[in-house]
Amino acid sequence: MRAVRSRDSRFDGWFFTAVVTTGIYCRPSCPVVPPKAENMRFYPSAAAAQLAGFRACKRCRPDASPGSPEWNHRADLVARAMRLIADGVVDRDGVPGLAARLGYSERQIERQLLAEVGAGPLALARAQRAQTARLLVETTALPMAEVALAAGFRSIRAFNDTVREVFGLAPTELRRRAGTCPATSGALSLRLPFRAPLCPDNVFGHLVATAVPGVEEWRGGAYRRTLRLPHGHGVVALRPMPDHVACRLSLTDLRDLPIAINRCRRLLDLDADPVAVDDLLREDPLLTELVDKNPGRRVPRTVDSAEFAVRTVLGQQVSTAAARTLAARLVTAHGEPVDDDEGGLTHLFPSPSALAALDPERLAFPRARRRALLALVEALAAGEIDLEVSGDWRQARARLAALPGIGPWSVESIAMRALGDPDAFVVSDLGVRLAARELGLPRTPAALTARAAAWRPWRAYAVQYLWATGDHAINTLPAA
Incomplete structure (x- = not known):
């Protein structure tokens, strides 16, 4: 409750708040005046809030929060399942494919996800599809039928119903609110959020210093590289900005959009909780000065x-x-x-x-x-x-x-x-x-x-x- 009252952005993605009087769910840092405590509900994931019948706040866009750091620093079944769902396994192979990759039964996975995340694999994948659909609706001029296919929906009807339910607007209304769209193209410009602070020197510096010619390069203030993806390939340009990482993606198949975004976030370790990390490391007097000099260092990871x-x-x-x-x-x-x-x-x-x-x-x-x-x-x-x-x-x-x-x-x-x-x-x-x-x-x-x-x-x-x-x-x- 204190995080919501103080609009603390460090908790965005850790949990979501919903208001029973409005039917809307938000990120903790939403700028709207917090409601009375008795009207608030708390959910561990956007999918759980959607399952409970709440729609996403149009102002703070909770579906675009940084991911929970829990799933990247744990190695248990739930964390592994969450990483696979983010990587599009349920959309490609269904829940049976997820279970096969994890070596557990579908029932075991469903039960553990519901207990900890508040939603099963299908609901979590649906929430991700909704986020991908919003990105494509708002940032491209693709026909809605192509948006639905690229986002992973099996039908136009499922696409329309999900967008209305999650965002409270029809797809055409979402596009109208976003303003002018670029020409239809496989190139997309996105903003990748992160929890502050972020020290770009170490993560971008490491990637550029070790870049393999032909696969990676530093050009015009951006780290660029090729991506091998399930349905084709892509090229990404990642540029550090004060409050986000600018991401430009060119894909041979737009169905790979959510997977490409997830891998770029993983590459730059954008879902980390730098405050928790730095607070612990500062307790060692030999590391205190190093942490205070450039806080928010990330672990440079990989897309492959x-x-x-x-x-x-x-x-x-x-x-x-x-x-x-x-x-x-x-x-x-x-x-x-x-x-x-x-x-x-x-x-x-x-x-x-x-x-x-x-x-x-x-x-x-x-x-x-x-x-x-x-x-x-x-x-x-x-x-x-x-x-x-x-x-x-x-x-x-x-x-x-x-x-x-x-x-x-x-x-x-x-x-x-x-x-x-x-x-x-x-x-x-x-x-x-x-x-x-x-x-x-x-x-x-x-x-x-x-x-x-x-x-x-x-x-x-x-x-x-x-x-x-x-x-x-x-x-x-x-x-x-």
Whole structure:
């Protein structure tokens, strides 16, 4: 209740408030004068509020809140299910497909989601479809039939009924309120919200410093890259702004819009709760100054877990520049070509199945690393290791560690940036060791790991602050 009274935006996405007298639900920071306490109801998700019969506030747009940080820092069934639903699995494969990916029965998943989120998988997917539909209605001039298909609706009637129920307006009225729409196109301009503060230097600096030519670039003040998506491919440009990240997406198939948005948010760690993270890390006197200097550091993640795993092996015991060169050679030889009218992007990063057919003798790096790379891509292509959003973090670590040439540094790097484990800790990383020496932290891996127990469950974020002590391009936002 205090969060609503103070209009605290830090809680947007954590929960939603509904007013029984108006039938409207809002985000906690809604600027409208809060109603009487007896008229308010609280829901853990937008889908739960919609199920209870409330429609979205037209002023604060609660459906566009940042996602709950709960689903990205937990590894249990509910968190894994929420990540998969956000990635469009229910729309593509239905609830049976979700259950198959998670290894639980449909009834178990439904029961646990209802208990914690207040809505089952179908309702959660429906809420996401409604949000996608609103984006397409308001930001494109696509015919409504194409909007319905792109948003994942099976019929125009279901599309119309859902939009009216969730937003209190017909689709044509939503478009009219939004004003002039751009010409029909696969290119969309969106705003990605986040919880303040955000330090763009570390997340954008890291992505640009390690960018693979042809797949990623920094152009005109924006990080750009290609995306491999379920129905086609895309190109995204992400530009940091004071209160949001500007996102421009060009897609070959608009059905991939919600998946592309979700992966971009994951890449930039935009659903994190930086206040909770920084408050805990500040309790360590050796980290206090680092946190206060540039609060809101995020963990740079990935849009493709298999790609990042491959790049991690390529980067073993070599410089950032050398790792980029090795990856660029693989991209040129085995990546899928794409057209990019706005810049210099040329390929999708090669898939594990494409790399599994590599001739090891043609790889220009040491034999041990060749063996590690081929073992990894073969395991990924065969489905023996699951690094996707549904993956079990503990199991993935164990299976990675069992591969030849995949040591603790590689395992924890993949856990931190591909699996998204916020407590991953690359204790043997050179940058972490140098920072430990400079700050007076223990230098041996065992002693530093013991000392870092106080940073749990946010050790991956502590790594970002430790890296900030070094003079490296990953810590600097490039010039526009």
